[in-house]
Amino acid sequence: MPEHVFPNQRIPYRKYRNCMNGPLKEPGYAAISVDENYISLRAILHDTDMYSESTGEDQPMWMLGDVLEFFFWLPPRNDYYETQVSINGDKLQIHLNEFYIVYDLPLESILGKCGMQAKIRRFPSKNVWYGKIQIPLKEIGIEYKDLEGLRFFSGRYNHNHAWDEPELSATCKFEGGSFHSPTEWSILHLNKDNAK
Numbered sequence: 001m002p003e004h005v006f007p008n009q010r011i012p013y014r015k016y017r018n019c020m021n022g023p024l025k026e027p028g029y030a031a032i033s034v035d036e037n038y039i040s041l042r043a044i045l046h047d048t049d050m051y052s053e054s055t056g057e058d059q060p061m062w063m064l065g066d067v068l069e070f071f072f073w074l075p076p077r078n079d080y081y082e083t084q085v086s087i088n089g090d091k092l093q094i095h096l097n098e099f100y101i102v103y104d105l106p107l108e109s110i111l112g113k114c115g116m117q118a119k120i121r122r123f124p125s126k127n128v129w130y131g132k133i134q135i136p137l138k139e140i141g142i143e144y145k146d147l148e149g150l151r152f153f154s155g156r157y158n159h160n161h162a163w164d165e166p167e168l169s170a171t172c173k174f175e176g177g178s179f180h181s182p183t184e185w186s187i188l189h190l191n192k193d194n195a196k
Contacts, residue, residue, distance in 0.1 A: 002180065014042075016156055020102050025163075030154040032070075036144045041070045041133040042153055047087075048127045049160040054086040054138045058093075058111055061167075062157045068131035069155035073182050074142060079114035081140065081184065083133055085118040096180075115139030151185040 016028040028045040045068070061067040066087040073080035084092040084186045095112020104181025115136040137144060158167040172184050 004111060004145050006059055012170045016045075016147040016154075017173055019168040019170055019174055022168055025160075025167050026158055028158075028169065030158055032152060032154075032188075034144065034147055034150075035189075039072060039135045039137065039147070039150070039152075041068075043068050043131045043155060043156075045129050045131065045158070046127055047129055047158060049162065050087050050122055050124060050127075051131060051159065051161070052086040052088045052090070054088050054090040058107075059090065060107055061090060061092045062092065063109075065157075065159045066129070067157045068133065069157070069179070070133045070135075070151060071154070071155065071179060071185065072135070073185070074146065074150050081112070081114050081135070082179075083114065083116045083118075083135070085116075085120060085131055086132055087120060087122065087129055089118065091116055091118050093177075094160045113139070145190075147188060148190050150188040151182050152188065153185045155179050 013029040013031045016024060016030065018024045026048065028043060030041060030043040033040045047066060050066060052067065054061055054064045061084040064086065067084050070083045071080065079095060079097045082094040082096065084191040085123050093116050094110050095114065096110055117134040119132040120129065153170055153172040155170040158169065170179065172186055174181055174184050
């Protein structure tokens with residue numbers, strides 16, 4: 001199980017890995033940071049075919065085109081969040097109470113706001129886009145000092161018109177093939193000197 005110690009509450013950028021265990025066609029890097037107010041994800045993603053058909057919030061972004069995802073869970077709570085932002089800047093916020101029933105639920109029944117803030121910047125001439133997701137701690141009822149043991153990861157659906165299927169990648173290795181596998185997510189360890 002991957003674990004990370006944050007001397008300054010920021011993890012170094014990590015590479016995305018192909019979830020199908022092959023080579024990654026288009027690389028990406030992500031990092032999270034935490035402070036008194038936010039959990040933040042920043043990602044830099046190589047992309048030769050930037051697109052999404054998303055037209056607003058609360059759509060299945062992963063099916064519509066390029067999307068950046070951020071999952072987080074604070075044990076021993078049973079609930080967790082999945083957030084997504086499309087390359088168009090459209091957001092999806094999901095709040096799940098269990099890990100094992102995800103695929104049986106209609107999207108409308110699992111929508112749950114967590115105060116997600118998102119920013120997207122495209123650099124088409126460089127085939128790169130930048131994504132940032134921030135979660136206000138007060139919106140999810142967590143204080144900074146309680147973040148010890150937070151489990152998290154970032155996923156990516158990279159669609160390309162030249163490919164038969166989108167490329168799925170993540171900052172963790174998923175032996176079971178599903179992003180909804182919390183035992184395989186990274187674990188946050190706070191610097192105790194800074195925990196208040």
